[in-house]
Amino acid sequence: xxxxxxxxxxxxxxxxxxxxxxxxxxxxxxxxxxxxxxxxxxxxxxxxxxxxxxxxxxxxxxxxxxxxxxxxxxxxxxxxxxxxxxxxxxxxxxxxxxxxxxxxxxxxxxxxxxxxxxxxxxxxxxxxxxxxxxxxxxxxxxxxxxxxxxxxxxxxxxxxxxxxxxxxxxxxxxxxxxxxxxxxxxxxxxxxxxxxxxxxxxxxxxxxxxxxxxxxxxxxxxxxxxxxxxxxxxxxxxxxxxxxxxxxxxxxxxxxxxxxxxxxxxxxxxxxxxxxxxxxxxxxxxxxxxxxxxxxxxx
Amino acid sequence: xxxxxxxxxxxxxxxxxxxxxxxxxxxxxxxxxxxxxxxxxxxxxxxxxxxxxxxxxxxxxxxxxxxxxxxxxxxxxxxxxxxxxxxxxxxxxxxxxxxxxxxxxxxxxxxxxxxxxxxxxxxxxxxxxxxxxxxxxxxxxxxxxxxxxxxxxxxxxxxxxxxxxxxxxxxxxxxxxxxxxxxxxxxxxxxxxxxxxxxxxxxxxxxxxxxxxxxxxxxxxxxxxxxxxxxxxxxxxxxxxxxxxxxxxxxxxxxxxxxxxxxxxxxxxxxxxxxxxxxxx
Numbered sequence: 001x002x003x004x005x006x007x008x009x010x011x012x013x014x015x016x017x018x019x020x021x022x023x024x025x026x027x028x029x030x031x032x033x034x035x036x037x038x039x040x041x042x043x044x045x046x047x048x049x050x051x052x053x054x055x056x057x058x059x060x061x062x063x064x065x066x067x068x069x070x071x072x073x074x075x076x077x078x079x080x081x082x083x084x085x086x087x088x089x090x091x092x093x094x095x096x097x098x099x100x101x102x103x104x105x106x107x108x109x110x111x112x113x114x115x116x117x118x119x120x121x122x123x124x125x126x127x128x129x130x131x132x133x134x135x136x137x138x139x140x141x142x143x144x145x146x147x148x149x150x151x152x153x154x155x156x157x158x159x160x161x162x163x164x165x166x167x168x169x170x171x172x173x174x175x176x177x178x179x180x181x182x183x184x185x186x187x188x189x190x191x192x193x194x195x196x197x198x199x200x201x202x203x204x205x206x207x208x209x210x211x212x213x214x215x216x217x218x219x220x221x222x223x224x225x226x227x228x229x230x231x232x233x234x235x236x237x238x239x240x241x242x243x244x245x246x247x248x249x250x251x252x253x254x255x256x257x258x259x260x261x262x263x264x265x266x267x268x269x270x271x272x273x274x275x276x277x278x279x280x281x282x283x284x285x286x287x288x289x290x291x292x293x294x295x296x297x298x299x
Numbered sequence: 300x301x302x303x304x305x306x307x308x309x310x311x312x313x314x315x316x317x318x319x320x321x322x323x324x325x326x327x328x329x330x331x332x333x334x335x336x337x338x339x340x341x342x343x344x345x346x347x348x349x350x351x352x353x354x355x356x357x358x359x360x361x362x363x364x365x366x367x368x369x370x371x372x373x374x375x376x377x378x379x380x381x382x383x384x385x386x387x388x389x390x391x392x393x394x395x396x397x398x399x400x401x402x403x404x405x406x407x408x409x410x411x412x413x414x415x416x417x418x419x420x421x422x423x424x425x426x427x428x429x430x431x432x433x434x435x436x437x438x439x440x441x442x443x444x445x446x447x448x449x450x451x452x453x454x455x456x457x458x459x460x461x462x463x464x465x466x467x468x469x470x471x472x473x474x475x476x477x478x479x480x481x482x483x484x485x486x487x488x489x490x491x492x493x494x495x496x497x498x499x500x501x502x503x504x505x506x507x508x509x510x511x512x513x514x515x516x517x518x519x520x521x522x523x524x525x526x527x528x529x530x531x532x533x534x535x536x537x538x539x540x541x542x543x544x545x546x547x548x549x550x551x552x553x554x555x556x557x558x559x560x561x562x563x564x565x566x567x568x569x570x571x572x573x574x575x576x577x578x579x580x
Contacts, residue, residue, distance in 0.1 A: 027397035028408055031390045031453060035411050038446040039418065042426025049429050102316045105309040119313070126320055128553040130511050132530050133546035136538060137323035140330050145341040147326045178319060210305060239419020242513060246534050256421050256514075263518055268429060275425050282419075 050272035059268050067269040080253045087172060087254065088237045094177040095233050096226065099184035107192025120189065123182045135246045138175045142166040167249035175247045180236055184229035191225030192218065227293045234285050238278055331543035336362035340540050351544035364539045368529045375440055376510055376526035382441065383448040383509035388501050391456025395464050416454040420514030423447050428518040438521035447515045452508050456501035463497030495567050503560045507553065
């Protein structure tokens with residue numbers, strides 16, 4: 001670069017450095033516009049359309065509470081609301097109890113960093129398979145002639161195949177637990193890995209048994225991880241419809257399944273009502289979980 | 300003490316846990332070699348064969364099992380994933396670059412972007428379908444579905460780049476600026492090569508998330524199906540081992556993608572190291 005070029009570009013630079021935050025708005029602008037147009041506006045639209053008037057073939061922007069009344073007057077919709085809440089709580093508990101010991105081992109007992117990473121990678125690898133394939137993979141496992149029944153019969157534990165394994169609420173819970181448990185393991189293992197070993201040693205030196213250390217020290221310190229994991233699982237399970245459709249033989253209808261059927265028959269207003277209800281539940285749960293732990297302070 | 304027994308017990312538990320995670324795949328993998336076309340999607344294996352793999356590739360003789368509608372939907376999914384990858388990586392790098400400075404509304408913008416990965420796909424899909432129908436915009440995988448895919452992948456790219464910029468040493472850029480190099484050239488010659496590993500990770504995230512995305516696409520893609528939609532439509536009827544063979548093939552494809560990523564990553568790391576050595580000399 002010659003001297004004249006240098007000084008020329010130096011002059012070019014001068015005004016830019018004085019309007020630094022102006023540059024930031026230019027950089028952030030496209031992302032903000034994109035998220036507003038394609039996320040905020042659609043979400044607002046769901047709320048708005050839930051008050052529209054639905055006729056058999058058309059939807060009009062005359063405001064009414066009719067679709068809301070339809071939802072709360074119908075046994076089918078209300079029971080799907082309870083099914084959703086029941087399955088969400090069951091899966092939440094299952095992912096916690098199945099995942100916590102694994103997180104405990106990976107985060108606290110494995111001292112070797114390489115082994116720790118390797119175990120976490122092993123947990124993540126299944127995510128490289130298509131989500132739908134992971135769901136459908138449970139069918140040959142749980143079916144009447146499925147792998148589990150065959151193994152149990154060969155082992156002589158049962159003599160009749162267990163039919164309740166597939167196309168029931170249980171199969172939906174099993175499938176969802178397997179798919180989402182890793183989102184519980186990851187954050188908990190992360191928090192456990194940060195515990196100072198000296199604290200645990202001190203507790204042990206003072207004569208505390210393992211269960212006491214677990215209850216009084218380890219669990220409270222891992223709570224932020226549990227909350228983050230619970231938020232992940234909650235959001236994903238409440239938005240589910242594919243697992244329940246594929247593993248329950250359409251017997252378990254979650255709110256997500258109601259949305260899909262309503263959209264399929266062009267009942268936009270009712271689908272929107274269900275959407276608003278789902279969003280509300282999710283917001284309440286997340287707000288409640290964030291009250292338990294102040295994440296900004298902990299992470 | 301208890302903990303001496305505890306560790307091996309936990310190790311056994313983790314083994315069982317991994318079996319729980321992988322069991323279905325193992326079974327699925329085995330059953331994909333079921334005899335065709337009469338063999339069903341369950342044990343026992345009547346005869347080991349590659350029939351269902353040939354069936355997917357369209358090489359098997361016609362039978363009562365109709366072939367999976369892969370071909371064109373695969374092309375659509377790959378194109379959509381590529382478009383999503385480019386758009387969300389560019390937007391994500393720009394946004395993260397902006398976050399290196401302070402500006403008004405910073406935390407609000409942060410939550411706005413992160414919201415994209417939190418809101419469930421079925422709601423985003425429903426919302427964009429509502430906007431499209433009420434404004435009379437036709438839904439296609441390359442328009443409405445593309446927009447909702449980027450809403451989902453942009454937060455991942457943004458967070459990856461934010462983490463990269465967090466560890467970024469700004470003094471090299473300042474050195475370039477003080478030498479009179481224009482910001483654009485500085486970004487191209489100095490910043491971008493340094494953040495390239497992060498950009499690669501962001502691209503990988505965006506591509507794979509979009510390629511596999513299902514719930515967002517369901518309402519927003521219109522009549523032409525992407526690959527996950529085509530697969531989902533076969534679930535409604537009886538499933539055959541061809542779905543299992545397809546599962547094995549897509550998993551292998553994902554691993555190939557991961558391998559490409561690993562190779563590019565190690566190349567860029569090696570190049571960075573070589574440049575550092577040159578500078579030192």
